[in-house]
Amino acid sequence: MSSGEDKTPKRSIEELLKLLSTGETLTETEQKQMKDYKFWKTQPVPSLEEKIVSEGPIDTTKTPDDIPNTPLPLLKEFEWSTIDIENKVELDEVYQLLYEHYVEDQDGTFRFKYTHEFFNWALKPPGWRKNWHVGVRVKDTNKLVAFISAIPADLKLNTSGNVIPSVEINFLVIHKKLRNKRLAPVLIKEITRRVNKEDIWQALYTAGVVLPSPLAVSRYTHRPINWSKLHDVGFSHLPANQTKAGMIAYYVLPNETKTSGLREIEQKDLDQVFDLFIKFQTRFELVQQFKKHEFEHWILGGKSDGSKSNVIKTYVVENKDGKITDFFSYYLLPFTVLNNAQHNELGIAYLFYYASDSAGKDNYKERLNSLITDALITSKKFNVDVFNCLTSQDNSYFIKDAKFGSGDGFLNYYLFNYKTFPVHGGIDPKTKEVVEDKTSGLGVVLL
Numbered sequence: 496m497s498s499g500e501d502k503t504p505k506r507s508i509e510e511l512l513k514l515l516s517t518g519e520t521l522t523e524t525e526q527k528q529m530k531d532y533k534f535w536k537t538q539p540v541p542s543l544e545e546k547i548v549s550e551g552p553i554d555t556t557k558t559p560d561d562i563p564n565t566p567l568p569l570l571k572e573f574e575w576s577t578i579d580i581e582n583k584v585e586l587d588e589v590y591q592l593l594y595e596h597y598v599e600d601q602d603g604t605f606r607f608k609y610t611h612e613f614f615n616w617a618l619k620p621p622g623w624r625k626n627w628h629v630g631v632r633v634k635d636t637n638k639l640v641a642f643i644s645a646i647p648a649d650l651k652l653n654t655s656g657n658v659i660p661s662v663e664i665n666f667l668v669i670h671k672k673l674r675n676k677r678l679a680p681v682l683i684k685e686i687t688r689r690v691n692k693e694d695i696w697q698a699l700y701t702a703g704v705v706l707p708s709p710l711a712v713s714r715y716t717h718r719p720i721n722w723s724k725l726h727d728v729g730f731s732h733l734p735a736n737q738t739k740a741g742m743i744a745y746y747v748l749p750n751e752t753k754t755s756g757l758r759e760i761e762q763k764d765l766d767q768v769f770d771l772f773i774k775f776q777t778r779f780e781l782v783q784q785f786k787k788h789e790f791e792h793w794i795l796g797g798k799s800d801g802s803k804s805n806v807i808k809t810y811v812v813e814n815k816d817g818k819i820t821d822f823f824s825y826y827l828l829p830f831t832v833l834n835n836a837q838h839n840e841l842g843i844a845y846l847f848y849y850a851s852d853s854a855g856k857d858n859y860k861e862r863l864n865s866l867i868t869d870a871l872i873t874s875k876k877f878n879v880d881v882f883n884c885l886t887s888q889d890n891s892y893f894i895k896d897a898k899f900g901s902g903d904g905f906l907n908y909y910l911f912n913y914k915t916f917p918v919h920g921g922i923d924p925k926t927k928e929v930v931e932d933k934t935s936g937l938g939v940v941l942l
């Protein structure tokens with residue numbers, strides 16, 4: 496396309512991924528020092544540059560009785576509000592807040608297109624608590640201006656075998672007009688209080704920003720499915736020495752999957768898939784220790800009427816003897832595209848959990864590559880335009896061959912109140928490039 500005539504601002508896919516990661520990359524001189532983290536330096540987290548000598552909890556002294564029964568005070572204009580996401584009006588308020596304020600998009604062209612189904616899946620896994628969906632409202636107008644959530648998640652460190660009863664923290668958001676006013680630390684302290692009251696003292700969370708102190712860093716990678724649409728909406732530029740037709744041809748995928756026995760998961764597969772998954776997860780250092788019904792929620796979508804999920808897509812491979820040998824899953828979270836004459840939505844898939852019984856065998860890399868290629872092919876059915884994955888799990892075995900390109904967004908993984916030895920996130924710590932064909936230490940996927 497002749498870029499001179501095109502009014503759409505051009506962005507690289509790298510910038511798209513940066514946007515998705517809601518993160519930032521700082522040069523060394525821009526990097527904050529520990530003393531600059533006015534809030535985080537008061538919290539039970541390892542210091543930056545701290546050399547971990549032994550793994551384990553940092554603060555072990557407290558019991559739920561030591562934790563205050565009431566929230567921290569807010570400025571007088573605001574009030575705490577526990578959000579009832581089973582109430583449609585309140586769920587819409589969370590939706591609206593995240594829609595308008597979660598992603599930093601300078602010219603406001605792209606918004607996450609959350610759905611009620613997505614929230615029900617993401618925020619209501621087994622053991623979820625209403626009390627862990629925490630909002631802040633403006634007293635006068637009742638407007639929801641901030642949110643943070645926790646969901647239960649037992650973590651396991653396969654290196655030591657330690658199981659850590661935890662929560663995962665996600666969807667922290669503050670209205671743009673209330674930024675840089677130190678409200679985030681208050682929200683974090685309040686969710687900590689509510690979780691501690693349930694006798695849980697550890698949390699896992701990820702962020703694009705660098706905080707004290709990541710236990711692992713992984714990188715976003717992306718695989719264009721519909722290159723020409725990505726180009727139309729201004730995300731993928733045409734490299735100088737390429738033609739549009741050449742780019743489309745490079746990323747073209749067959750219409751049919753190639754693994755024999757591949758099909759969508761059914762309820763009856765759960766036991767076999769769970770067993771396969773549990774075995775596969777021993778490959779990684781940090782995993783979530785799912786109970787079967789929790790795994791069922793995440794993999795089958797947790798719809799109360801048993802209908803198929805529009806958010807999470809899971810496929811299994813069944814061999815001739817009825818044995819499930821592999822599975823993969825990915826979730827869908829599209830963008831709404833504003834101000835574009837041709838397109839109003841961009842389909843985005845994120846690789847979720849997978850497993851294969853060929854792990855550790857000679858054909859493993861080849862097998863993973865065909866499985867993931869099949870994942871890409873199936874995603875076309877759901878109007879996916881770009882398929883994303885991190886460098887976690889065993890993804891570095893297929894990232895290159897399946898034509899995923901490195902983004903410039905990085906994702907840092909953190910544990911609250913627990914020290915661990917560093918975990919390999921799939922990239923070289925110095926060059927930040929993908930380390931190919933090496934199992935990462937990260938077996939856990941956060942949304």
Ligand SMILES: CCCCCCCCCCCCCC(=O)SCCNC(=O)CCNC(=O)[C@H](O)C(C)(C)COP(=O)(O)OP(=O)(O)OC[C@H]1O[C@@H](n2cnc3c(N)ncnc32)[C@H](O)[C@@H]1OP(=O)(O)O
Nearest residue numbers: 532533534535666667668669674675676677678679696698
């Ligand atoms: C046991 C249970 C424990 C449970 C809790 C475990 C911990 C959970 C931790 C949360 C996991 C969240 C996981 C996700 O959801 S990650 C997604 C985060 N959300 C977004 O990026 C959406 C757009 N951005 C915003 O809404 C705001 O910019 C946010 C809300 C991010 C910060 O608001 P604001 O920009 O108005 O800042 P402030 O003046 O109020 O506060 C400044 C302080 O906040 C520290 N900060 C900035 N960004 C983050 C961040 N992403 N995680 C942790 N801390 C963060 C910052 O270093 C500074 O502290 P310090 O540098 O002075 O020390």
